[in-house]
Structure formats: C-alpha cells, structure tokens
Amino acid sequence: MVGPRGVTSTNRELDEAVDLLTLAALPGVGPARVHALVAGFGGAARALVARREHFARIAGEAAAAARSDRELREDVRRRVGTAHAAGTVVRTWSSPWYPSPLRHLADPPPVVFLHGD
Numbered sequence: 073m074v075g076p077r078g079v080t081s082t083n084r085e086l087d088e089a090v091d092l093l094t095l096a097a098l099p100g101v102g103p104a105r106v107h108a109l110v111a112g113f114g115g116a117a118r119a120l121v122a123r124r125e126h127f128a129r130i131a132g133e134a135a136a137a138a139r140s141d142r143e144l145r146e147d148v149r150r151r152v153g154t155a156h157a158a159g160t161v162v163r164t165w166s167s168p169w170y171p172s173p174l175r176h177l178a179d180p181p182p183v184v185f186l187h188g189d
Contacts, residue, residue: 091116098135
C-alpha cells in the first residue's frame with residue numbers, strides 16, 4: 073500500500089513495529105522501557121525471546137510473564153496489518169524516515185503511524 077507522498081512501509085519495518093508495539097503493550101512498559109529493552113538486548117525481537125530472568129530485570133515480572141501471551145502479539149499484528157492495508161505508513165525508530173522532530177523527545181514513541189499529507 074502507498075501512504076503519504078507515495079511512500080510505503082517495508083516488511084522489515086512492519087515486523088519491527090509488531091515487535092516494538094508488543095513490547096509496549098506489556099504491563100508496565102512504556103517508551104522508556106521499550107528503549108531500555110531494545111538497547112539491552114540489541115533489538116525488540118531479541119528482547120521478546122530473551123531469557124525470562126534477564127527480561128524481568130529490565131521490564132519487571134508482570135511484563136516478563138505477559139510476553140508469552142500469543143493473543144496479545146496477534147492482536148498487535150492484526151492492528152499493524154489493518155493500518156498498513158488502509159494506506160497508513162508505519163515508521164520505527166530504526167527507520168531513516170522516522171520523523172526527525174520526534175527523535176529529540178525525551179521518550180520518543182517507538183512506532184509512528186503516518187496517514188495523509
């Protein structure tokens with residue numbers, strides 16, 4: 073799907089968005105913790121499969137336990153897919169097209185959805 077100004081999301085961005093938003097959906101995890109998890113494990117996908125005790129040190133026990141909730145991850149995947157199918161462009165922190173002004177926030181959102189001009 074084509075989004076604002078003819079740009080699209082790559083499959084890599086969509087997969088990364090699902091991983092980042094899954095982390096953000098865990099209990100007690102917000103943008104600062106997502107950033108700490110990504111930095112601590114070298115990526116969102118790695119954080120999601122990290123050893124429970126290591127993950128819990130950064131995100132807490134409730135978040136570590138909730139990682140195994142397949143329904144949560146599938147819900148995030150559905151929502152990202154629905155947005156993408158509607159022509160919304162998904163940008164993650166690692167994208168060179170992530171909006172520059174957001175990078176300067178203290179706790180920038182790990183994923184942004186862009187639709188329209």
